Amino acid sequence: MDWEPLAAAKASISPYDLLFQALALIPFSHYFFAASFLFLIFLYSFLEIHFLQDLLTLFRGDPVTLNYNSCSELAQSVVANCKILQGRYLATPWLSSPHLQTAFLSFLGRPPPLTYRRHLFRAFDGGTIALDWLTYTDVVGGTSCMLDSSAALKGDKTPIVIVIPGLTSDSAAAYVKHLAFNLARQGWNVVVSNHRGLGGVSLTSDCCYNAGWTEDLRKIIDHIRCEYPEAPLYAVGTSIGANILVKYLGEDGANTPLVGAAAICSPWDLLICDRFINRRPMQKLYDRALTVGLQGYAQLHQSILSRLANWEGIEKSSSLRDFDNHATRVLGKFETVDTYYRRSSSTNYVENVSVPLLCVSALDDPVCTSEAIPWDECRLNENIILATTPHGGHLAFYEGITASSIWWVRVVNEFFGVLRTSPHIEGRKKMQGSTMPKPLQSSIDQAPYLNVMEDGMVTAMSNEQTDAFVEDISNEHTTHSNKDEASGAKCKGFDCPCSRTH
Numbered sequence: 001m002d003w004e005p006l007a008a009a010k011a012s013i014s015p016y017d018l019l020f021q022a023l024a025l026i027p028f029s030h031y032f033f034a035a036s037f038l039f040l041i042f043l044y045s046f047l048e049i050h051f052l053q054d055l056l057t058l059f060r061g062d063p064v065t066l067n068y069n070s071c072s073e074l075a076q077s078v079v080a081n082c083k084i085l086q087g088r089y090l091a092t093p094w095l096s097s098p099h100l101q102t103a104f105l106s107f108l109g110r111p112p113p114l115t116y117r118r119h120l121f122r123a124f125d126g127g128t129i130a131l132d133w134l135t136y137t138d139v140v141g142g143t144s145c146m147l148d149s150s151a152a153l154k155g156d157k158t159p160i161v162i163v164i165p166g167l168t169s170d171s172a173a174a175y176v177k178h179l180a181f182n183l184a185r186q187g188w189n190v191v192v193s194n195h196r197g198l199g200g201v202s203l204t205s206d207c208c209y210n211a212g213w214t215e216d217l218r219k220i221i222d223h224i225r226c227e228y229p230e231a232p233l234y235a236v237g238t239s240i241g242a243n244i245l246v247k248y249l250g251e252d253g254a255n256t257p258l259v260g261a262a263a264i265c266s267p268w269d270l271l272i273c274d275r276f277i278n279r280r281p282m283q284k285l286y287d288r289a290l291t292v293g294l295q296g297y298a299q300l301h302q303s304i305l306s307r308l309a310n311w312e313g314i315e316k317s318s319s320l321r322d323f324d325n326h327a328t329r330v331l332g333k334f335e336t337v338d339t340y341y342r343r344s345s346s347t348n349y350v351e352n353v354s355v356p357l358l359c360v361s362a363l364d365d366p367v368c369t370s371e372a373i374p375w376d377e378c379r380l381n382e383n384i385i386l387a388t389t390p391h392g393g394h395l396a397f398y399e400g401i402t403a404s405s406i407w408w409v410r411v412v413n414e415f416f417g418v419l420r421t422s423p424h425i426e427g428r429k430k431m432q433g434s435t436m437p438k439p440l441q442s443s444i445d446q447a448p449y450l451n452v453m454e455d456g457m458v459t460a461m462s463n464e465q466t467d468a469f470v471e472d473i474s475n476e477h478t479t480h481s482n483k484d485e486a487s488g489a490k491c492k493g494f495d496c497p498c499s500r501t502h
Contacts, residue, residue, distance in 0.1 A: 046282065048364060050391060051096040061090030062390045067375060072382035074356060074422070079385060081418045084411050089389045092403040098364040099282065101393030109174025110404060112181040114139065116171055116192070121223060125207050129216060130199035132171040132192040139184045159232040159420060160224060163192045164217060166239030166265075166395065168293040170199040175395050178406045179236060182413055189231070193220050203301045206308055208331050211240050211270060212344025214248040225257045234416050235261045238395055239368065242266035242359075243346045249357065250349020260419040262358040262412045263346075265365055265395050269372035270341035274321055276369040286367050287319050294323050305331075350377040350384070357384045358415045360408045362392030387411070 043049075054061075064085055068075040079085060095101045116132035123129060161183050165176050171192035180190040194201065195209040196216065209216060217235075225233060235258050237245030242263035249256060267273045277287045298305050298314050305311065305327065313326030325337045334340035342348075359378060363370045370388070378386040389397070389407075397407040 047097045047099050049097045049100075050091075051093065054090065054093065054096055059090055059093065061088035063088050065388045067379050067386040067388070068384065069379060069382045075382065075385050077422060078356065078415065078418050081422075082411070082414050084407075084414050085385075085387055089392065089397065089407050090399060091391045092398045092400060095396075095398050095403060096391075098362065098366050098391065098393035098396075101391075101396035101398055102286075102366060104398065104403065105174055105393070105396040109178075111174040111177035114177055114181050114184075116180075120201070121220060123205070123207070123216065123219065126205035127196050127207050127216075128201050128204045129196060129220065130171075130194040130201045131220070132194065132199065134180045134184045134190045134192075136184055136187050136189075139181060156228055157230045157232075158187065158189050159234060159416075160189045160191060160228060161416065162217075162221060162224065162233065162235040163190060164235065164237040164241030164245055165192065165194065165198075166241050167211075167290060168198065168297050169238070169241075170194045172199075175238065175406065175409075179238075179409050179412065182409050183416075186413055186417070188234075188416070191224065193217065197297060197301050203304050206304065208305075208328075210328050210332050210340070210344065211243050211267070212247060212340070213332070214244055214251060217244055217248050218252070221257055232259050232420070233257050234259065234419075236264065236412055237261070237266070238264045240267065243268070243270070243344070246346035246353065246357070246359075247344070247349050249355060250346065250352040253352050254354040256355060258355050260356045260416060262360070262415060264360050264408050264412070265362065265368050266346060266359065267368040267372060268347045268374055269345045271338060271345065272372040273368055274337075274341060276371060277320065277367065283366060290367075291317055291320050291323055294320070294327075298323075298327065347372065347374045347377065350374050351381055353381055353383055355383060356419055358412065359384060359386045360411060361386075361388050362394070362397065363388055363390050364392065365394050367394040 064087065066079060066085060068079065070076075091101065095104055114134060115138060116134055117138065119131040119133065121129040121131055163171075163176060163179060165171070165173055169176065171177075171180070171194055176192055180192060183190050192199075193216070196205075197203045197208065221233060221235070235245055237243070243266050245261060246263050246266060246268075249258070249261060277283045295314065295317065302311070305314065309330045310326040314323060317323040317326060321337055324340060328334075329337050329340050332340060334343065361368070361370060361373055373386070373388070375386070378384045392407070395408075399405050399407045
């Protein structure tokens with residue numbers, strides 16, 4: 001047999017041709033399954049899914065890590081009585097990803113149905129802040145008399161929790177409703193202090209809020225303290241609201257009327273968070289989403305912001321840093337964006353916090369990185385308990401197979417309940433009661449009155465008597481103004497008058 005022609009024929013065939021011929025023999029369905037498998041691996045990694053880890057641990061969850069000063073009797077007492085903090089946190093199995101958790105909170109959230117009662121607080125500079133109240137009777141049914149300004153209610157000792165929402169969030173946010181509903185159901189009176197220009201209320205002055213603006217919170221707390229002098233005051237801040245709360249606590253130290261507070265998913269160091277949110281593709285998606293939210297906020301108040309800031313720059317902003325450069329920095333009169341971030345970061349004020357403070361953060365938070373957590377500063381302060389979990393996302397922490405419960409809401413509820421009965425803070429309550437400022441007269445049912453703009457926004461009018469009907473943009477509550485006598489009563493430099501809602 002002549003092998004030479006056969007060998008020459010084999011040599012002329014390209015090995016790649018042989019490879020393609022072999023690959024062509026493989027059914028298309030096999031390629032589809034292989035591509036799907038590789039895509040799932042990529043998605044599992046990209047979304048930071050931890051379902052398999054949870055499965056390997058038989059869905060027992062991860063223990064909560066607690067950092068606090070071991071020499072603090074208060075911290076030891078609180079931790080010993082907070083059973084949830086001593087337990088474990090297991091994320092909802094089908095939300096086993098910080099991004100899935102955060103997205104679920106933003107787009108669905110499953111908030112409980114509730115109806116707030118609105119008051120408008122008029123600031124000394126003419127700004128308007130919406131205060132949305134929720135009480136036990138609002139949750140279980142019946143008529144609430146909490147907001148009546150009669151002298152009898154001045155002695156009401158029901159504790160009040162002040163909630164400070166996150167960036168561009170207001171009382172309609174799902175996590176705020178979860179918190180308010182659960183606290184009110186346990187007998188607390190809850191008031192959500194919406195940031196200026198949010199909650200369906202127009203900007204009525206040239207002053208806007210930012211991540212380090214604590215003056216509004218300070219005056220709101222003083223105002224509520226004046227109106228309900230016998231009620232212990234607590235506060236919960238979430239995200240940017242947590243940064244504002246911790247900064248306020250550090251600024252005022254022992255002079256704050258609050259007897260307890262909680263900071264949930266605080267950014268702590270804005271400069272570090274700015275670097276983090278521009279680091280990876282997924283974080284850049286969050287950066288873009290937050291920027292769009294701020295641009296939407298700016299659009300609502302274009303008539304004012306276009307006059308005070310760089311409107312063209314606001315419209316073209318592609319990141320939080322761009323928006324802060326063209327708007328926040330200018331409005332706050334900061335030299336640079338980095339200057340604004342440094343001066344507004346609450347991490348600089350942690351050591352001066354003088355009231356019991358629970359801080360909750362998830363190590364996989366896709367917005368407020370754990371790299372910014374001031375571990376040592378929190379551990380040195382005898383008033384701070386820092387609780388961290390490996391999972392939870394940003395403000396989500398959904399638990400249970402139906403994702404109907406938020407873990408940190410239960411933690412805050414238990415923490416405040418323990419503080420409420422703790423003998424360690426009784427002395428503080430008595431001290432605050434002896435130094436409580438007194439308002440000149442009650443003004444809950446008085447002006448400013450309400451006006452509805454064509455775009456559906458709510459504005460505060462002068463003290464002229466008028467009838468108005470307003471439907472809030474959240475469609476969760478309606479607001480009516482009352483006919484009352486105008487009053488010039490002031491409390492701590494702020495106008496106390498607020499319009500009554502039903």
